[in-house]
Amino acid sequence: GLQSSEYEQRVDQDFTEQKLYYVQNNQDEQTFTQEFNLKSKGQNTFNWVVGAFGFYQDLSNLVDVTYGDDFFANVPLPNDYEKLKNNERNNQGAAAYGQVDITNLLPGFEFTIGSRYDVEESHMQYTYDKIMGGEKDRSQDLDTTVVSTAFLPKFSVAFNKMQNQK
Numbered sequence: 001g002l003q004s005s006e007y008e009q010r011v012d013q014d015f016t017e018q019k020l021y022y023v024q025n026n027q028d029e030q031t032f033t034q035e036f037n038l039k040s041k042g043q044n045t046f047n048w049v050v051g052a053f054g055f056y057q058d059l060s061n062l063v064d065v066t067y068g069d070d071f072f073a074n075v076p077l078p079n080d081y082e083k084l085k086n087n088e089r090n091n092q093g094a095a096a097y098g099q100v101d102i103t104n105l106l107p108g109f110e111f112t113i114g115s116r117y118d119v120e121e122s123h124m125q126y127t128y129d130k131i132m133g134g135e136k137d138r139s140q141d142l143d144t145t146v147v148s149t150a151f152l153p154k155f156s157v158a159f160n161k162m163q164n165q166k
Helices: 067-074
Strands: 002-009 021-039 045-066 082-103 109-132 135-159
Touching: none
Parallel strands: none
Antiparallel strands: 002 021, 021 045, 045 082, 082 109, 109 135
């Protein structure tokens, strides 16, 4: 499936009648997910399912903090002081999984064995700029990627006492 969202949020961040500071947040997100499954047909001794899942997410967030006249009346900064925070995140991942349920092998027992393998990559770029007197000063700059994997085994035994009493 495809999901897209875009919003703009404007907030009088000091929550007073004074014009201290104001925040504008612009966010844009695009997400795509897809899953495929194959499974056995009917109720057999061995019932199975295998599948794969994948996703991609692109998120952009821009936060602009501007300051009002009441702020500059009390703080010795140029009246064009502004903070600009921008982060871009891209996440993508995939998983493959399978499971087998074994019934009627022993009266009343059901055995399940399965596993799932996940891999995910997250990339983030973050900048934090202070703008003062027409000059931009980058106070923070981050560009990082993290890759993670997980293997999740599954095994269970279930006993149905009622089925055994037939």
